[in-house]
Amino acid sequence: MTATNKAGTAKPPLLETRELMIKFGGVTAANNVSMQIEAGRNLAIIGPNGAGKTTFLNICTGWIKPRSGKVFLEGEDITPLPPRKIVRRGVARAFQIPQLFTEHTALENLLISAAAREGLRNPLQNLHNIRQRDEMMHLLDLVHCTDVADRVVVELSEGQRKLIDIAVALALKPRLLLMDEPTSGVASSQKHEVMEILVGALAEAGVTSVFVEHDMGIVARHADEVAVWNAGNVQLRGTPQEILEHPDVIRDVIGEEVA
Amino acid sequence: MNLTIFLLALFDGISYAALVFIVALGLTLIFGVMRILNVAHGSLYAIGAYATVSLTGFFLALGFAPVFAFPLMLVSAVLVGVLLGGPIEWLLLRRIYDKPEVLQLLVTFAVFMILEDVQRLLWGTQPYFQASALQALGNVTVFGVTYTVYQLILLPLVAICLLFGLRFFLRHTVIGKLILATTEDREAAQSIGIDADRVFLFTFVVGAVLAGLGGALASPTTSILPGMGADMIVLSFAVVATAGLGQIEGAAVTALMIGLGRSFAVYVWPEVAVLVPYLIMVLVLLVRPEGLFGSPVARKI
Amino acid sequence: MSDISRHTTARGDVKSGGMPSLRALLTLLAVLLLAAVPFIAPSMQLLINLALAKGIAVLGVTVLLRAGQVSFGHALFFGISAYAGAFLMASLPGADLILVLIAGVLGAALSGLLVGLFVVRYRGIFFGMLNLAFSMIFWSILEKFYHVTGGADGIRLPRPTVLGMALERSGFEAVIFYLSIALMVGLGWFTLRWFASPVGQIFQTIKTNETRLEYLGLSPKRVLLSGYLLSAILCGVGGSLMAMTQGVVTPEYVWWVRSAEMVFIAVLGGAGSVRGAFIGALIYEIVRVYASAYAGDIWQMLLGAFLLVIILFAPKGIMGIADGLIHRGGKRRATTAEEAR
Numbered sequence: 001m002t003a004t005n006k007a008g009t010a011k012p013p014l015l016e017t018r019e020l021m022i023k024f025g026g027v028t029a030a031n032n033v034s035m036q037i038e039a040g041r042n043l044a045i046i047g048p049n050g051a052g053k054t055t056f057l058n059i060c061t062g063w064i065k066p067r068s069g070k071v072f073l074e075g076e077d078i079t080p081l082p083p084r085k086i087v088r089r090g091v092a093r094a095f096q097i098p099q100l101f102t103e104h105t106a107l108e109n110l111l112i113s114a115a116a117r118e119g120l121r122n123p124l125q126n127l128h129n130i131r132q133r134d135e136m137m138h139l140l141d142l143v144h145c146t147d148v149a150d151r152v153v154v155e156l157s158e159g160q161r162k163l164i165d166i167a168v169a170l171a172l173k174p175r176l177l178l179m180d181e182p183t184s185g186v187a188s189s190q191k192h193e194v195m196e197i198l199v200g201a202l203a204e205a206g207v208t209s210v211f212v213e214h215d216m217g218i219v220a221r222h223a224d225e226v227a228v229w230n231a232g233n234v235q236l237r238g239t240p241q242e243i244l245e246h247p248d249v250i251r252d253v254i255g256e257e258v259a
Numbered sequence: 260m261n262l263t264i265f266l267l268a269l270f271d272g273i274s275y276a277a278l279v280f281i282v283a284l285g286l287t288l289i290f291g292v293m294r295i296l297n298v299a300h301g302s303l304y305a306i307g308a309y310a311t312v313s314l315t316g317f318f319l320a321l322g323f324a325p326v327f328a329f330p331l332m333l334v335s336a337v338l339v340g341v342l343l344g345g346p347i348e349w350l351l352l353r354r355i356y357d358k359p360e361v362l363q364l365l366v367t368f369a370v371f372m373i374l375e376d377v378q379r380l381l382w383g384t385q386p387y388f389q390a391s392a393l394q395a396l397g398n399v400t401v402f403g404v405t406y407t408v409y410q411l412i413l414l415p416l417v418a419i420c421l422l423f424g425l426r427f428f429l430r431h432t433v434i435g436k437l438i439l440a441t442t443e444d445r446e447a448a449q450s451i452g453i454d455a456d457r458v459f460l461f462t463f464v465v466g467a468v469l470a471g472l473g474g475a476l477a478s479p480t481t482s483i484l485p486g487m488g489a490d491m492i493v494l495s496f497a498v499v500a501t502a503g504l505g506q507i508e509g510a511a512v513t514a515l516m517i518g519l520g521r522s523f524a525v526y527v528w529p530e531v532a533v534l535v536p537y538l539i540m541v542l543v544l545l546v547r548p549e550g551l552f553g554s555p556v557a558r559k560i
Numbered sequence: 561m562s563d564i565s566r567h568t569t570a571r572g573d574v575k576s577g578g579m580p581s582l583r584a585l586l587t588l589l590a591v592l593l594l595a596a597v598p599f600i601a602p603s604m605q606l607l608i609n610l611a612l613a614k615g616i617a618v619l620g621v622t623v624l625l626r627a628g629q630v631s632f633g634h635a636l637f638f639g640i641s642a643y644a645g646a647f648l649m650a651s652l653p654g655a656d657l658i659l660v661l662i663a664g665v666l667g668a669a670l671s672g673l674l675v676g677l678f679v680v681r682y683r684g685i686f687f688g689m690l691n692l693a694f695s696m697i698f699w700s701i702l703e704k705f706y707h708v709t710g711g712a713d714g715i716r717l718p719r720p721t722v723l724g725m726a727l728e729r730s731g732f733e734a735v736i737f738y739l740s741i742a743l744m745v746g747l748g749w750f751t752l753r754w755f756a757s758p759v760g761q762i763f764q765t766i767k768t769n770e771t772r773l774e775y776l777g778l779s780p781k782r783v784l785l786s787g788y789l790l791s792a793i794l795c796g797v798g799g800s801l802m803a804m805t806q807g808v809v810t811p812e813y814v815w816w817v818r819s820a821e822m823v824f825i826a827v828l829g830g831a832g833s834v835r836g837a838f839i840g841a842l843i844y845e846i847v848r849v850y851a852s853a854y855a856g857d858i859w860q861m862l863l864g865a866f867l868l869v870i871i872l873f874a875p876k877g878i879m880g881i882a883d884g885l886i887h888r889g890g891k892r893r894a895t896t897a898e899e900a901r
Binding site for chain 3: 044061082083084085087088092093095099100101102103108111112115116117118121122123124125126127128130168169172184
Binding site for chain 3: 541
């Protein structure tokens, strides 16, 4: 797919930002960000805290509006749209702090997601009996959470909640999934395993992903491409090998991680 | 509309706004600091009025001069703040600061229900009227319009003094700065040794005193009867919501807007006069959901 | 919350529909007992009828509590529906009972939509207080425009015909009584199903996470509006039944005390419980009638004090206590699809 794009067809990139600018107080969180995200790849965003990574995800999904600049989804200007309309166009999001319905069970969170996707309106049908139930059980299985399907979210561990949060986003069948530190809260011994599952699931469903990540080991193994964020803009972009061996990155980003 | 009617409407509006502002000030102060909307605030206002009428009647019967009504207003207000406000915060609100907003609202609503009946038990359902303070100050004539000094000069003066007094108090005194620090971040304030419980108690008592004072000051200008507390809580909420919850200066501006809007309506279209404050509120909130002076808070994700 | 226990497999009885649960059995018994009231305790009929009308209105408040919202002004829809019926009877003498009910529900739904479009922009304090403000506005209109509304005295609602028949008093009272029971069962059943349905479950997420709701591609405002409309309609049905039972509508129908009463009963019955709304209303009405002889002057005070006690010491209300007994201490979650059964 990327090959045909490079060959010069008119197909616009999946997501594109042009000259995004935003400031919070005196801090520039996005400084002239122009970026293209091609379909079919897993892009990792790395960079020091406060570099504007989460802000970038917030702008792309319409949660905050840039002071200037635009966001395009396959060529359509989505800058003025509220998050729900961007989500409806196939962009899902998982959060650094999981955003779940805390009084519902893990499975119910997924069922509600499926119901939202399908626009289920029958007021006499039980949520647990919807047709998408098996599909949602399969998703739970995919993120290794079948055993906690009927547990209320507040009872789950931080790592489980992160996974359910991602599963809820996947339940929307998005074209693009934005994830904010998907493996934070997951025990470090399981991080690679979780990412393995996740990347597999994304590939199976044909979902393009962008994920913010602090763990360079994860980035090296699971990303197809890396963007280095600094002071509100993309400083470098390339394959994991190119980026992780780059002297600037070793100094500015990895150095901090070690510290 | 000729000049006389215009001035009458203007003066009505100003004096009314001054009263409403004093009550709203207490409501918005408590909300700003404690994040609690005290529905019982209206009852404290009504009880302040009843207490003033009773005390004034008692002392005048003993032969005191009508001027004595003024210190009695202050006494009533302080009594309301200390005897009612104190226990409400200390016995009830203190237990529910970490509870959902809806539960807090229900608790103050329950207190409101209790206090409404307390008034009826103590003062019955007959209206009271005690205007000696109003008469003691006499009248003043402005451009041919005669108006009471009490409503035209004293009430606005008290309102302005309270506005600037509270501003000064919060920004330039030690206690005021402790209150602001607690408002900003309760946990941080506690970690540097501020006793947040006492700050909250103090704030609530001050807010309750303001409600009582509003009632005390209103008592010579209106008949005191059951139901006035319910009207006042809704009205002062309208003022505070139009301004933006917790906005002290804003409450002054919106009180004036609402007071003037209502008094001019009395002369132009009397049937809808009582609706004007709410129409203003709804119109403002339609355009600016967070109130005229409030700022929207984006949730961090 | 610490009291959320492991999920009991209640889904089984949803799907299989085999053995009726103890809960369903008790509900059936209670309904049959109510239906027998005109025969075994005719003096209670009117009282129970008023309690049922209130219970349906309380159900409206209960719906909102499921989304974590409380309205101090839902008597507005109760009153609008009652007045709509009274105006209909005034302009169309001898109109049918069904027509009165439809007019009331339409009035409540329309006003619910208008007020709802405005208040769903807010939550918590603002939501509760803006609802109160709207009910006070309508109350002022009823009092001020007395040449249309009859002012504080209200207007009479003459007895409507029933399917074309003009019934005498006792016959009409029986019709209203059984209609109330039918509506209680029908609307209660519908509300339970709705709570458990995808739309109802999505509605209840307003309480826990609107950010995720938005990121599911849904508008939290529209979601809240759907439940708000249901709640307004339920209050409208209650108001219409009440007006036809009493034969007169007054501004007292929309007075804040009426709204407070509804919230009180909803919390008393168990915040969010459908059965609790009716059990609460029945207990409330019966206690009120017998207590008013002794404590008429301090009725509100007692309510307020009792409300404080429930909130501070038994936040799950009567249904919470009953559940505790039924499940021998096994507590269940408040918002799941199963609970709504």
